[in-house]
Amino acid sequence: MTTTPTTTPMTTPTTTTTPTGIPATLQLGGLTLQSPFLLAPLEGVSDAGFRRLCFEQGAGLTWTEMIRARGLAKRNKSTLDLVDTFDADVPTGIQLLTTAPNELLDALGVIEDLAATTHPHFKNICAVDLNFGCPSKDIVQIGAGPAMLKRRGRMQSILQALATWKTTTTLPVKAVSCKLRLGMNAREAEHQVFLPIVEAASGVGLDFITIHARHAGMRSRDPAVWSAIGAAKRVSSIPVIGNGDVTCRADAERLRQQSGCDGFLIARAAINSPFVFRELRGRGSLLPTVDEVQRERTRYEETAEALQTKEKYRIAHADGFARLLRIARGEVGGAVMVPKNSHM
Ligand SMILES: Cc1cc2nc3c(=O)[nH]c(=O)nc-3n(C[C@H](O)[C@H](O)[C@H](O)COP(=O)(O)O)c2cc1C
Incomplete structure (x- = not known):
């Protein structure tokens, strides 16, 4: 666990493309x-x-869960504990929630300080993302998350602050981004309030943008609006990562075809089976064998023990591995792992 992710700041790599058009x-x-x-x-x-x-x-690439910039800026211990970037072999970014550029810069300054002294694992952070998608009541009530989309001046200054910070930071951060929903509600989504933010992100020099193709009023079982990812792609000069309802390779191919997105962010399908990533890459089944589940469960538990991972994660993963084991043993159908959506 000692190397940093491969980076090529100055060169343009040769892009290999699979037969279906998804870059490798x-x-x-x-x-x-x-x-x-x-x-x-x-x-x-x-x-x-x-x-x-x-x-x-x-x-x-992987991300931590959302971390409040305010808590980091105040060096709140439970907030700092969320930056669990101990594993330098795994490309990991942190995702921050903020409503103000100064708060963001204070939070990032704390991370830089601690990386240089007591928390060297902060040096493993290779990307920073800003969350403008969380629809929780306590988040939107403070004007954060998707409530920020219509505060364009404030958004612009936050995005600018992040892009500028990247050029001067002592951390090895190689990419900065933001993750957007389509708006607070159907009306905002129809008015495409997210598009000026996509343009602003491109304009200030963020490296990519992620579109979660739902507005904040939509439930996760409501089909993601993939056409919005296509709309973002048309106005963006930076890569667009599409998010929402990608559960298998065939979904990714359809989303790529419909939107032209550059990459894919996978959430619930990874919770259902972390083995989905090999299926997405055309390298195996998302249904693991009994041996695979047992081996990965043991490895997870050993890592959690070594890193003193919080109980909330251990409980979630104990449930997840137990469910995968029942599926691998044929006690319940594997089809439960692939939620149906309207993109089929
Ligand atoms: C259990 C759970 C936790 C989540 N936590 C976060 C989070 O911390 N930050 C964030 O931006 N989105 C979070 N999300 C939203 C997902 O990142 C993703 O945008 C959403 O689930 C849609 O993708 P999917 O259709 O692949 O599930 C969370 C979703 C779930 C199900």
Whole structure:
């Protein structure tokens, strides 16, 4: 666990493309990813052990769960603990929630300070993403998350602050980005309030943008609006990562065909089976064997023990492995792992 992710800041890599048109690798700023499939930021799920498993199965980049910039800026211990970037072999970015440029810069300054002193594992952060998608009541009530989309001046200054910070930071951060929903509600989504933010992100020099193709009023079972990812792609001069309802290779191919997106962010399908990443890359089944589940469960538990991973993650993954084991043993149908959506 000592190397840093492969980076090529100055050169343009040769892009190999699979027969179906999905690139095998993906360049995001100075990061060369070995896969265009990214593990989503997942609260209560994306801890270090789970990120390693997803990476080994074929995720090109992984994220911590959302971390509040305010808590970091105040050096709140439980907030700092969320930056569990101990594993230098696994390309990992942190995702921050903020409503103000100064707060963001204070938070990033704390990370730089601690990386140089007591928390050297902060040096493993290779990307920073800003969350403008979380629809939780407590988030939108403070004007954060998708409530920020209509505060264009404020958004512009936050995005600019992040892009400028990247050029001067002492951390080895190679890519900065933001993750957007389509708006607060159907009306905002219809008015495409997210598009000026896509343009602003491109304009200030972010390296890529992720579109979660739902507005904040939509439930996760409502089909993602993939045409919005295509709309973002048309106005963006930086790579666009499509998110929403990608559960298998065939979904990714359809989303790529419909939107032209450059990469894919995978959330619930990875919770259902971290082995989905090998299926997405055309290298195996998302249904693991009994031996595979047992081996990965043991490895996860050993990592969690060594890193003193919080109980909330361990409980979530114990449930997940137990469910995968029942499926692998044929006690329940494997079809439960592939949620139906309207893109079939
Ligand atoms: C359990 C869970 C936790 C999540 N936590 C975060 C988070 O911390 N930050 C974030 O931007 N999105 C979070 N999301 C949203 C996902 O990253 C993703 O945008 C959404 O689930 C749509 O993707 P999917 O259709 O592949 O599931 C979370 C989703 C789930 C199901």
